[in-house]
Amino acid sequence: MSFDLVFFGGTGDLTWRKLMPALFQAFRHGKLPAGGRILAVARDEQSDEQYRAWLKARFQEVDDAKRPSSEEFDRFAELLHYRRMDLSQPDHYQRLKEWLSERNADTVVLYLATSPHLFPQICEQLGVAGLNTPRVRVVLEKPLGHDLRSAQEINRVVRSVFDENQAFRIDHYLGKPSVQNLAALRFGNALFEPLWRRECIANIQITLAESLGVGTRGDFYDRTGALRDMIQNHALQLLTMVAMEPPSSNDADAIRDEKLKVLRSLKPFTEESVARDVVRGQYRAGMSGGKPVPGYLEETKVPAGSHCETFVALRTEVQNWRWAGVPFYLRTGKRLAARDAEIVVNFRPVPHPIFPGTNRANKLVIKLQPEDGLELHLSAAKGSGQSEALSPVFLDLDFDKAFPTDRVGAYERLLLDAIAGRLNLFVRSDEQEQAWRWVEPVLDAWRKDTTGPRTYAAGSWGPAAASALVARDGFAWFEEE
Template sequence: MNPSTEIENGLPLDMIIFGGMGDLAMRKLLPALYMAFLHGNLPATTRIVSTGRQDFDREAYLAHVEENSRSFITQSAFNDKTWDGFLKLLEYVRLDVQAAPDFGGLAQVSRPGAQRVFYLSTAPALFTIICDKLAAAGLVDGNARVVLEKPLGHDLPSAIEINEAVGKHFAESQIYRIDHYLGKETVQNLMVLRFGNSILEPLWRAPNISSVQITVAEELGVGSRAGFYDGTGAMRDMLQNHLLQLLCIVAMEPPTSLNADAVRDEKLKVLRSLRRFTLADIARDTVRGQYTHGVSGNQEVEGYLEERNVPEDSKTETFVALRTYIDTWRWSKVPFYLRTGKRMQRRSSKIVVEFANPPFPLFPDAPGGVANRLVIELQPEEAIKLQIMAKQPGSGMQMQQVTLNLDLQSAFQQRRAEAYERLLIDVVRGRLTHFMRRDELEAAWAWADPIINGWTTLGEKPHPYPAGSWGPAESFALLARDGHAWVE
């Protein structure tokens, strides 16, 4: 294990996780903190305090962690000695967020003068209550930081309400609105790819780019989240946050520096330049879907309406595809196609930048379709690929599409940290670049709300698609009428 590094202000660190017994904490947060500890990225003075309503003592809590969190650590990174050292950092405090006296107990556990990071891994409805009671217990000071998990609101008014409530006690510079997609190595590398390479930046605009696709496809269904998901849907759960953030990084102008606000200023400009949808636009340029019975992962699976806790007449979408435009000089008339869905054929997240074909067909026998694509794969593997045309061996000038694979894993021997680990380290070190600012969040909701409300006005049911497919046929027609096709 590397020697631990201290945070910038030299204070001891108290990482306090609300919802510390929940699924996210066990599957993602504690494994990520273990990896940070393993690689020396937590201060030696760190304590991790989980809160929950279970009446556990510390021994029962550690047993729960052993049973529910340890298996989510990569086997090659696990060793007993480091795990034992990590467990020594863990504490447990029984806390009901509705009970003010419980926060007094938390105040007794937290060390005076510590750098407190409050991770709110709870329902957003509890954010206001938690922040109010933390402040009342004297736990919020100028050094405190708060991490907010999505979804941050259900619409623009609720997002504003959350921001106002949290902002009463924490300055904007103390608030970390987390989107784990922004912690992915390939997403962060996209800024370097765009602005650090002179061969790409002059081409990164209309008319050189003919279209951009962003896909986040999930193989799993709603599972145990059905009760939450049915009141949310794919638009609120994925597109309004994850996909819009990816779009911002693809489309933003060069920031004046790598300062957090300089980067976020440019992302905000993209969100404010997104064309607003009229009711006619919604009917023409959006597709909602809902998965039905099918085969996924070589197993028969239920349709959405058969899932537990889903009303039999639910109109909640599990799939969204849409075409949108960014009204700026750089992106004038370039369509952006966004797609996300559950129970898709396979898990896949990618950004596809399609470059315009040469204006004159010098090679008349060239195969049809797009000559050049930049494909940025985010999951399950992270890769950057450039598709170009090349001559086939032999006589004549027959062409074939080939792929230049920018193999980052071979080029760099350093370990690639998982998204939550990278973002938690950023929180500890006070780096805000890869977290959403308040005005970004509200601009995203201001764009998404009219679409969601428009669907209600139109009153159409989502189009059915079989589990294990790539979504409803209407999503393919959305691109086909422009002469494009989804890249699977």
């Protein structure tokens, strides 16, 4: 299958830090379909050779394991092309069409790795130029909008040009092996699905923690904040994967129908419940990695006195028969104690403990980063005495060790799926809009709240109120147990 893959924003950070290294890994692993061309478009004036040299220099900054040798890059570079393009100029889209028509590839993937406010303009011009035929797919990078209204406007324009099955709204967390294996764990095995319900599960925790601060992106981050940046998309998508009902098939729409039902079942927020069930924080100066680091307000390009949240913890419920009464705790933040992303399913304790000591409940830990894997926490007897207390043990599945030759990174998997036309791991417009609909009352309540976020020391696990939020139900965050 021949394909042309076009990156709008071809010199941007996302393209050279994430997308090009992911494509190179697919090329290195022999998974990139033969007969492909990769085109980067941007405003700079460069030749193909100049762009290839520029990208080769950028590759020196990626992880060692993902860095090509000189010989490997030269072979990969044969696929790379560059064209100068001003996205505001209609005739530049016609030139792009002419370039794509040179060989009329089976599939054309247009990846919008630009600022989301440009999405409507780009899509409209693609439509005018006729770059929306059935063989064309458009990939939309997050964040898709700033609120419900802007998301709906982006989707309106996209739908006016492309069919829904041509629009690939990307959320790279859905490409992580652990998330894919979450579905396999539930729907490909008989062990867990009978236990996956309110009668057996006490609570579910989703943590997306970052140890880094905002760095040089202070101006962008201050317009976004942790709720928009991480909760509205990544965390809610993970929640839907955990909580959805078994789909009728592995078909993309069957899966996305069930995810949408979960989003519609989330307990809606009111001003009162936002005050009670949502904690927002902002990091102050502290220690990270053994070194002193500045607070958010001291970071580059952050406005003085900003109330932007760098941390969010919240409690919600899925109001249906399977999950009624089970609290879901979502948490994300910058400058936390560790770079750690995980889903923790806490099962209920045994109804009548017969062993002395602590009655430890079982838990399933789905690890997303820094490594991908599963841990099943159990209790076992050492065998030294009849009245001994049970000891904690766990079964550990490390996907890197279990599948050493078949590992595929999140962006690599999603790029290959976009080329192949597989929509299973992409977000449908009604899912995305429902997620915005759910978080908007929180944003509205914060706009009215002049007290601003609670502060927390960099290198900690966030404001103390986040621990109190979980303790109120008699539970604790995983790392605090």
